[in-house]
Amino acid sequence: MGAFEDKMKGNWNEIKGKLKQKYGExxxxxxxxxxxxxxxxxxxxxxxxxxxxxxxKNFIDSL
Structure with a gap:
């Protein structure tokens, strides 16, 4: 598993909130x-x- 997948798994609730803020749709x-x-x-x-x-992916990596 790569670093990106680790980040997704470990911080998903935070990432999801940021994605909803950036991409409201x-x-x-x-x-x-x-x-x-x-x-x-x-x-x-x-x-x-x-x-x-x-x-x-770059947006998520930047969080």
Whole structure:
């Protein structure tokens, strides 16, 4: 498991709040996190926001 996945797992509630602040169009269902499904979650956020996976990942990494 990489550092990104560790961060997602360890700080998900905080990250979810920051994502909702930045991308207000995201719903609670879209931000449901399951361990091992980081790519699927990034894909949902990317589709909803129009941002690239890298942009979303970089935002999360910057938190």
């Amino acid at each position: 995201l719903t609670e269902d879209e931000l449901t996190y399951a361990e091992g499904q980081e790519d699927e979650l990034l894909g949902k956020i990317q589709k909803k926001t129009g941002k690239s996976k890298e942009e979303v």
